Amino acid sequence: MYVSSSSLSWLLPRRSRSPGQTFRPCHSQVMEASMQWLAEISQVPLTASGTTIASMTQSVWLDSLVLPAYVAGLSAFALLLQSAVDLTKSAAKSSDRSEPELATARPSFFRRTLNEVGGATIFTFRVVQLVALLALLGISIAEFVLRTVTTESLPDPRIVQVVQIALYAYLSVLGLLEICGRKPVNSRAHAHISWILFLVWTAYLYRDVWPLATVDRVPVDTAEGPFLWAKLALLTVAGVVIPVTVPRKYTPEPLEPNPEQTESLISLLSYNFIAPVIWLAYRMPHLPFDMFPPLPDYDHLRNIVGRSFPILDPTLNKSRRPLAFKLIRVFWVELLHLAAMSITAVIGAFAAPISINNLLTYLEQGGQGATVKPWFWIALFFSGRVFKSVSDQWFMFMHTRVTVRIQAIVTELVFEHALRVRMKAETSETVEVPKSGESTVVVTPDSASQAGTEGDSGSGSESGEADTTASASHTATSSTATAVAPTSASIKGKGKAPSVAEASKKIAPEPPKSKGKNLVGRINNLVSSDLSSLENISMYIVFSTIESPFQITLCIIFLYQIMGWSALVGFAAMLLTLPVPGYITKHIQGTQREKMRRTDSRVQFVTEMMNVIRMVKLFGWEPRIASQIDEKREEELVAVRKNRMYGLANNLCNYFIPIIIMIATFFTYYASHTRDPQTVIMKGELTAAKVFSAMSVFDMLRMDLHATFFMIPQLVQANVALERISDFLYSTELIDEFTESEKNADAAEILAHSVPEELKDSIGIRHASFTWAADSPTVAVTPGGTRRRTFVLSIDDEVFFHSGKINLIIGPTGAGKTSLLMALLGEMHYIPQGPDSFVNLPRGGGVAYAAQESWVQSDTIKNNIIFGAPFDEVRYNKVLDQCALRRDLELFDAGDETEVGEKGLTLSGGQKARITLARAVYSSAEVLLLDDILAALDVHTSRHIVDKCLKGDILRGRTIVLVTHNVAMVSPVADFVVDMGSDGRILSQGSLSSALSRDSKLLKEIQEEQKELEKAEQEIDKVDDTEKVVDAKQIAGKLVVAEEVEEGHVGWKAIALYLGNVSKRPLVFWAIYASGYFMRHLILNTWYLGVWAAQYETHPASEVNVFHYLGVYTLLVIAGMIGAAFTVFYWVYGSMRAARIVHQKLVTSILGTTLRWLDKTPTARIIARCTEDIQTVDTRFARVTEMLVEMVAFLVLKMCAVVVFSPIFLFPAILVAVLGGIVGKIFMKAQLSVKREMSNAKAPVLGHFGAAISGITSIRAYGVQDAFKAEAYKRIDKYSRAAIIHVNLNRWVGIRVDLMGTIFSTCLAAYLTYVGHLSASNTGFSLAMATAFTSNILHAVRMFNEFEVSALVASLERIEQYLLIEQEPKPTPEGVPPAYWPASGKLEVDSLSARYSADGPKVLHEVSFEVGSGERVGIVGRTGSGKSSLTLALLRCILTDGNVRYDGLPTEKLNLDALRSNVTIIPQVPELLSGTLRQNLDPFSEHDDAVLNDALRSAGLFSVQDEHDQSRISLDSQIAGGGANLSVGQRQILALARAIVRRSKLLILDEATSAIDYETDTIIQTSLRTELGKDVTLLTVAHRLQTIMDSDKIMVLDAGRIVEFGKPSELLKNEKGMFRALVDESGDREKLYAMANAANK
16 A cells, blocks of 8 residues: 655654755655554554554453454354254244154264264364364463463453453364254354464464564564464464365265365365376376266256346346346356455465565665565565465366356257247348338348347336346147237227238338348357357456456556656556557457358358258369358458457557556656756666566556457457347247237237137137248348249138048148148247137147158167157057058167167168158157158058058047148048148148049149059059168167267377468478567566666666666567567468468368268268367467467576576476476376367267257157257256366366466575575566566466367367368369260260278179160169169269260269269259259359249249249249258259259259159159250159150169160060069059050150
């Protein structure tokens, strides 16, 4: 604290002065006097002088030994009060017990006592404490009896003895209670004893130890003799040692405790509880996850959710307060804890400058006039550093724990909110809509949230109201019934019901705020990239609001003490320069947002490409896609570079501003002490004590500002991340179940219009419309006026399905059959059409749903079917039989324990469809919604499902609503039929005959289908329509390759991947870069200050040229700045180059790999490499490398500076560095294992997210959200368990390295004080360098660890592994075909064999055939015959032998992209990209719209949609990712159009007619026959004989061999042939013969 000169004048020596002269003490005298004053004050109770303050101590009752007795009185009162409260509670509990407790065998008293105390160890410690108390009581009684004089300064010292006897007697009673008492009394007694004894111990230190550190004081209680030191020893044991070493009792829950919950205080503060894990990891190659300590109960997600979700969950708390404020509200206790630790750390930090100042003052004056011995300042230096280290590490311990909790709850919050989001078909961009006329809002944006929109700033807490908490109004067992009030006009009878457009305007009055995005990719980004930005948010908040202002204030006060008011000038200089970093920060924020936007764009593009990578490879698009990804990457790197440049400017501010402050302070210090402006007389002397104590404080100020400026961009990044998370929580559209009814102006009438009582159990809709989004209009236009596609399901009257019966929903492709199911499930937005509108689906008996696009989890087949329901073996076996799964399971070694892999990659389409159906059938749900379950099945399997399953006993009496195109097959079992029209309206409902009488097109289709059914024998694939060849047996059902977990330290090859690509000449780059940092950190400026200060020891003040030294010092600082700017600038460009090359290599490697590797590797894992790992390379790894190089240069220079002046400390310095390295190595061994496991624990969390989001409709339909939340809890807890051990390891190494450095600095200080003979300036310089050296050893160890860990797990090693995956042949100049090629579609195959892997069995055997240009060839064969393998072999997607010539050129010599880009394959379920239809047909903009429209017309699109239909598909229509907003038939048509645009001479069609209606099928077949060029060769993998009977040739495959090949008519002449047998067994033999003969003509 600062004491004014006048108040100190009575302490200072009188100097002769003229009578009128005002006395002005110099500031060194002020500092010395202030310390003397502190010494005087500290001795007030110890003296009996006649001063006023000292006279107060003459009262016995104010003696320092009596004060603990007052605390004991308060302790007794508190214990009695707590006991009374406990008795009241126990009495209330006993009165509530209605039944007597059963008698049980009671343990012995001793056993019960041990249990109550917490075990034998704690019991032993408390017994020792009691013995010490009794000994203290005995000594006090002995002193009283023997009349030993305890103090001579009091008039009646025996009163103090009596008080002490009473105190120790009270504590002895508490000692008995802490051993024999029941809980919680025993714990309270122990706490009270420990605190009171600590106070007594402190009093004795104050009385008898502190005087030993002074020159003229003596201990107060020396008269006690040996009793004094006995009491001090006992108090030390009982009041200090035992409280900090006794283990703590664990009581909360019946879980295995984490060691941190049971260890002693000293073990907790030294993090010794983690040591067993560290040594275990050191002895093992890799520490497995099972050996990690258990998760503490207070970190279990269920406990964190309980305290945080009422504040954070947007459905429970409607407040739109910023998410940051809500997080502060959740963690306010932890933040207060952090604030307290930061304050104590700052206080501890000031021990060093205070100690250095007083030590150097002592050396300058040779000890003259000193009142405190130098060993005290050395001890203060040591204890202050230790205190600061403990505070810092505990701060980080709490901060990292908060970080883990924030990651856990935000992850779960995003996941649970995703379970409420409306899964509309999102498209890649939105279009601004004019506000005039009839224009309405845009279709399907990803914005309008039903939990509140951004425009509602005037409501809720934003308008001053308190946060409100709403409970969920829907439960799993309630009806999904929705009834929304109509407009006021219709209520009052003054108008008709609102139109759909009016209603949609009413529901969603605001335009969308954000562009639509891929939801899964967006969520993955939120819980990976954005969440990582929140890692240090608690530290940033506390530092910026508490620690930084507090430390700056103390720095200014200290500087004012030694430099006078010139320190205030320095402070003013700091304030004047602050707008500069503020200006830079503004630009950093803008560039950060731009960088995130461009990163999102790249991530979204990469995610989509990886999801359709099979299509990319089959089409030969790899070079072009790689080029597009590189363009996105370059845009991102431009933003990264700009962001880093602003970061460079920020760092220069951090370097320069403290120097400006220092120069301004020193300059004004001299100016203020200059009497005559023209002369330099009477200047203040710059002593070594002032220079180096000021330097240490300036260094603290510099580091504080450095941390502040470093945190500014981090805070900006965290703020952007919070905005993005908040935008997801509040601006994504939710399903109507979670819609805020308060948003509706007619909320008061809502409840009045519920489902009529008599219809509560019915399934149906009355007078309602449905859209896929709350803001979907009936008509939407682009700025150019082109219509965009939208869809409205309209129920103008009502539709009710029959309970306990089979109900069919039929209609053409795109009519809205699936939409009707989604409307019942509440997935579509409900718009009422009248006062009696409602939609109802009773959920009391359960609902099951089977989606058309089958959804399976990455689990076993058995678990996919059971889906969390109780296992009933009889029922389960029946389901397997009825769903035709028995034979499929026999194909797998592991049977139903086979893991299906991500997205069911080990299963065929038909198998996934039947597992999805089996899940619904096995469930106990009374209502089953089945969406086109027969679409992916062949006729035979479909017939089995209809006969055995739909007619089976398990489904009997259950309500089934079935969407189907197979009307003729299913109609015999149907009780009720709903016929949908192409405009989203119901054409008819009732019996099938009623529907047929109103729909002539439907009648025609059924007649055709009936004929198809009669020819069921034409089906070649008797078991399944989709061939899935698995070349190797799956061991124990495992197929997915486990996540890579490396052991040991990271290989330099992975690090060299980055470091070697920073320049074309990396060695030259690193030499220049390292030299730049050595220049930057040259210690000339600090040394020069010492030289300047030393001038005052050898020269009079008048001879010291102040401005010369100040000028040279300023030049040295500017040179350091230039070096700093150069190194950062140089590094930015080097790191950008490396990041670009690493990304290019990764993308090239993934796009160039084999299909087999893609099948084995989950897509999520590939995406993680291209997104999260690449982001780490861009930011974290680059930053850590930069900091490591800087830290090494810094440490080498500081150590050299120490050794130059104190050569004897060369070996201790090396020893400290070596010990730091050893500790770091031990630490790193454990850290690498933990970091790897932590990274691998993160992937299942993201995988669970992806699986849940892709099946969200099924999850909501089954009502199993809670089960998925429970699984998320489990996976997040696993991640938290690894994350906590990871952060605790950092604390373990931190406290130890800090202690080593502190011991080194303290020994150096003692040596320089008592042994060395250096000047004060050189001593100060050495101490400053030693302090900097030891302070940064830990940073160096941590930086090296961070460098290795970040290179290993988060980025380079995993990326490098993906550069070594199996590759397809790379393009060569020799493989480029001539420009004219291919001129025809001629195909010659000679002895073609193929296998899926080098060691796998052959799937094709010596296949030879020839196809002329323009010929149409049908390929038939049973499942496993090799049809799909043949198509893949022709495209060289699998390993092949033999010769294939395409238009005369051997394909094995062609580049793969050239071959595949000239062959087009149309798979069963084509893959489409998000974007416009134009982008899907022509992704590289090579054709004009006329060509594209001709292709659409040729493919038959225009013939299945009305030209004037507002929802018709055009080139500007937005296509969702994967074509999610199109039916399967529409996708097939678009795929055919894409093939026509490509104009390939060879077209391969994997027929998918079973998935589309017969009209669309007919159109596609007609297009194939008429629209393709005469020179286009067509290979059709057929599933129906009728499709290929008019082919030019037919190829029959069996077991990978061609058994027949020729014209259909010729094959039919072979009476023993397989093809002839198939046709003869057909139900329509004559027609097939006729088709074959017609084709022959």
